[in-house]
Amino acid sequence: MNLTRCTVNYGFKACFFLLLSILISSCQTTKPKVYTCTLPSGYKVESAFAQATADLTHLQCHYQFDQYVGNLLEITTSDPKEKNKEYFSNFLADAKRNGVISQRQAKQYYRRYFSPDFVSLGTMHNNCTTTCRHQVEIVKKMKLELHDKELGLLKVVGDKASYAQADQEFNQLLILIDATCLACQASK
């Protein structure tokens, strides 16, 4: 009787340890699935945008958003056309929908590359208190933005008129800022 009970106990124990060891070993071998983000490359514009949009649905790729934009810009320069602007607009809309960027960021990205408007100019406070206090930095930022517009409007979209407008307005804005800041300074 005792012998039988003992055998049963041992059997249970053995089964229990066997199951436990199987569980432990299975946990050790199954690694969490990691998505590999692949930055778009090549010359196929449509597939590059599709790939980038698909990648950006994965959380792991979100922090590489700037690189995705950079690569897409690079790819689209191989075939400058108006349609590229639409691709970027849709790409940014998808990114916004997937929570990669905010509405405000999407607007800023788009306008920085594809609109003659300068996003480097402040919209919150008056010129005497902000623009003039950081005049050098703002002008520097505007210069960089003009380079981005050259890339976006001219090389990606091939929109010479809009780029010429941006270039013209850049020079005029420098005059406006110079005069305004001089006047603000003199009025203190």
Add this chain to the structure above:
Amino acid sequence: MNLDSAIVHDRFIKLRYVVVSTWPHWRTIIMHYFDIQKLGFPHTLKESMDWGVAIVCCSLLLYCPTGDAITPRQPTLNIFSTQVIENIKETGDAARILETDLQSVIEELEKHQELYTESKCQGVVSDQGCDQISRQMASSYKAMLDTMANRLPEMERNIQITRGALKTQLAKELGRNRTGADLQRLLRNNKQSISSVQRTRVRQQGARLSDRFRKYFLLVNQSNTGSLALLGSEMYLDMDETLGLVQLTRQQIHRAQLYVDLSERMGTITPEMEQTVSEVKRIIFGEYDDDSDFVPATLETADKPGKFCSEFDANC
């Protein structure tokens, strides 16, 4: 834009905004009117009410329908007040008087200088003819200095007043009442096309002082000026620069006068004197060498801008 028409336009805009923003009240009044029509008022009262309603409806039709009136507008840009325009005119007049006075003196001085060189008087001692030319040169030079010394303070004062008035308006209108992004919007306010922006540059360094102010006056008054903010800014910067040059010239004139008073003999025009003469000509008659500080648009604008309109584009 002509200033008078600009004022009228602004008033229309304000009126339109008032009418649109008070539209619910107008609607209530009209609804009451129709209710009142059903009541038994005397005929004359009804007739005057009809007139009133007709006027209200006409004003609504005239100023109401456009969508942009619904959104509150920015305060109207007021850079060129009547006083500023008057100052510009006065400064131009003062510059013209100065130029006229100087023109003859400088011509005379140059004539004597030419004669002195042609007669090979350089380095000749005790020649009666050369001495006479020298004295004439000295007297012309002194006359030029005196004219400048008399006229420049008035000129400087005029420029200072105009610049001061512009400064006040710019600091208020562009500095305190507007943001950076507003500045760009102002550039586009009066813009019909890109080509209209590529207008003649206001800051003309190769022009006579009086011509510059005459041009300012014309630009402020003409209708296709482009952005008034840009025009005001260019004028202000130009005046600031001119004022600095005028002040420098005054100092130089003062030094030259001292030098002339101290010199016993001023037969030849020294390099310093020549420099003074060229400085005067540069300021007053606009004889500048370099005009390369303005970066032109790098591209032809023959192509039309693209038609695609994104949800992220503020201009769509």
